[in-house]
Amino acid sequence: MNIAPNSHSRTRKRLMAAAASVAIAGAIGFGAVATGTAPVLAEAVRVEAPQVPSFADVVERVSPAVVSVRVKAKIESTADDGSDLPDAFGNLPDDPQLRRFFREFRGFGDQDGRDGMRRFGRGDREPRPVAQGSGFFISEDGYLVTNNHVVGDGSSFTVVMHDGKELDAKLVGTDPRTDLAVLKVEGDGKFTYVDFADDSKVRVGDWVVAVGNPFGLGGTVTAGIVSARGRDIGAGPYDDFIQIDASVNRGNSGGPTFNLNGQVVGINTAIFSPSGGSVGIAFDIPASTAKQVVQDLMKDGTVQRGWLGVEIQPVTSEIAESLGLKSDKGALVSSAQDDGPGKEAGISAGDVITQVDGKEVASPKELARLVGAYPPGKPVDVTRWRDGKSETVKVDLGTLPSSDKQASADQQPSAPPKADTLADLGLTVTRSDDGNGLVVTDVDPDSDAADRGIQPGDVITSVNSTEVNGTDDVAKAMADAVKSGRKAVLMQITRDDSNRFVALPVAKG
Numbered sequence: 001m002n003i004a005p006n007s008h009s010r011t012r013k014r015l016m017a018a019a020a021s022v023a024i025a026g027a028i029g030f031g032a033v034a035t036g037t038a039p040v041l042a043e044a045v046r047v048e049a050p051q052v053p054s055f056a057d058v059v060e061r062v063s064p065a066v067v068s069v070r071v072k073a074k075i076e077s078t079a080d081d082g083s084d085l086p087d088a089f090g091n092l093p094d095d096p097q098l099r100r101f102f103r104e105f106r107g108f109g110d111q112d113g114r115d116g117m118r119r120f121g122r123g124d125r126e127p128r129p130v131a132q133g134s135g136f137f138i139s140e141d142g143y144l145v146t147n148n149h150v151v152g153d154g155s156s157f158t159v160v161m162h163d164g165k166e167l168d169a170k171l172v173g174t175d176p177r178t179d180l181a182v183l184k185v186e187g188d189g190k191f192t193y194v195d196f197a198d199d200s201k202v203r204v205g206d207w208v209v210a211v212g213n214p215f216g217l218g219g220t221v222t223a224g225i226v227s228a229r230g231r232d233i234g235a236g237p238y239d240d241f242i243q244i245d246a247s248v249n250r251g252n253s254g255g256p257t258f259n260l261n262g263q264v265v266g267i268n269t270a271i272f273s274p275s276g277g278s279v280g281i282a283f284d285i286p287a288s289t290a291k292q293v294v295q296d297l298m299k300d301g302t303v304q305r306g307w308l309g310v311e312i313q314p315v316t317s318e319i320a321e322s323l324g325l326k327s328d329k330g331a332l333v334s335s336a337q338d339d340g341p342g343k344e345a346g347i348s349a350g351d352v353i354t355q356v357d358g359k360e361v362a363s364p365k366e367l368a369r370l371v372g373a374y375p376p377g378k379p380v381d382v383t384r385w386r387d388g389k390s391e392t393v394k395v396d397l398g399t400l401p402s403s404d405k406q407a408s409a410d411q412q413p414s415a416p417p418k419a420d421t422l423a424d425l426g427l428t429v430t431r432s433d434d435g436n437g438l439v440v441t442d443v444d445p446d447s448d449a450a451d452r453g454i455q456p457g458d459v460i461t462s463v464n465s466t467e468v469n470g471t472d473d474v475a476k477a478m479a480d481a482v483k484s485g486r487k488a489v490l491m492q493i494t495r496d497d498s499n500r501f502v503a504l505p506v507a508k509g
Helices: 007-027 031-035 056-065 096-105 287-300 317-323 364-372 471-483
Strands: 066-072 130-137 143-146 156-160 166-175 180-185 207-212 220-231 241-244 256-258 264-271 282-286 310-314 331-336 352-356 379-386 389-396 419-422 427-431 438-443 459-463 488-495 498-505
Touching: 056 066, 056 207, 056 256, 130 207, 143 287, 156 180, 166 287, 180 287, 207 264, 241 264, 264 287, 282 287, 310 364, 310 498, 317 488, 317 498, 331 364, 331 498, 352 364, 419 471, 459 471, 471 488
Parallel strands: none
Antiparallel strands: 066 130, 066 156, 130 143, 143 180, 156 166, 166 180, 207 220, 207 256, 220 241, 241 282, 256 264, 264 282, 310 331, 331 352, 352 379, 379 389, 419 427, 427 438, 438 459, 459 488, 488 498
16 A cells, blocks of 8 residues: 655655755855855854963062072183193193183083083083072162072172163172072162062962073063972071972072062072972072061171070980970070080070970971071070970070081090990990090991991980990989880980980880
């Protein structure tokens, strides 16, 4: 039986035919003319996602305050006869032209200089008369901050402004201990300047913007976050760096790191890098440190710091246990200098300083920062832990010497006395020539003493603050520690005219 298609089927076929005609016409370029309508185009891809905040507003406002610092140093010219060639070229013929060629091109493709950074566009390793760093204005009348290591060897200084204008500057003062320096632009004029932030409010994870002069390229902006606080990188006695992950390179030294309010939270001063370039680990001098130092430099050209006159070391958990302290915070006095204000006030080796004027001392670095923040001559209350109790003494701080003083003593050789052993500690000892203390003659390499760095030649002068002149004194101190429920004894060790304390576990068996 034949069945005719219904009206719906016929309508559907007509629509499909019309659509095909439009598609073919559009493909050959006149579909719009044939149908009388505009072509239908697919929409572009668009993603709705949270947007990263722009730093453009901050950069626009602060950039005029950031400058490049060019430093010219007085250096002796390099001889053209090739006499400065390394030993590897010592066998070259005595031809001045040939030796000059090797001197000029010996650095091709190699790393240059002390910092291991490659010079952009230079292959030689000649001393350069011009160094470049960064800085920023902190006053309308032209005072600016940079790093001491940028200007330290300089004889003349030029500041390159954001707009390219060059101005001469003079050195106002430097502070090598914090690696800070202040310059003053010569001449009249008002300058855009920036303020220091309250870096106590800076948190790990905050956005920051670093502005400077990397590789001498001119004003460059990089961004990142605060990675860590309170970093100690061994650069000096006042290490308390802010770590950031913004790209900081050679030439950024002395440049500022800003928060999103355009305030300086830190000053770029160092990077950690196996290659010499940025790997995202940079260190800033905190604004609080810089602000205080800069004020002193602007006023006097130098920084005067308080001085306690003691040598200190960290309090480990074992040392704390041996002294009966509840925590391992504080600074253990390893020795008090004879001419220091600390000794005059009664502070001696074995004391643990826990507070200064009521401020907690968390570590030796913290003690150095607290004392250094006071002016010389200021009386302060120093809280110490001695003989199982806490007490406070008043100290009139002295002036921090420009260099550390080291004591020396002449020792005459004599016949070595009979050796004895402290088997439980892994030590062999003998009485010292002057009768004060025990000289270590041998250390068991598998002992706790060896693990803690005791070496032959060290002198044990006291145990738990009690002077020792024989092994019996050590044995008694260990027995007393066991009776008191302590797990370790604290030994005072003298080496090369300096003292330190080592905590050793009491008898193992």
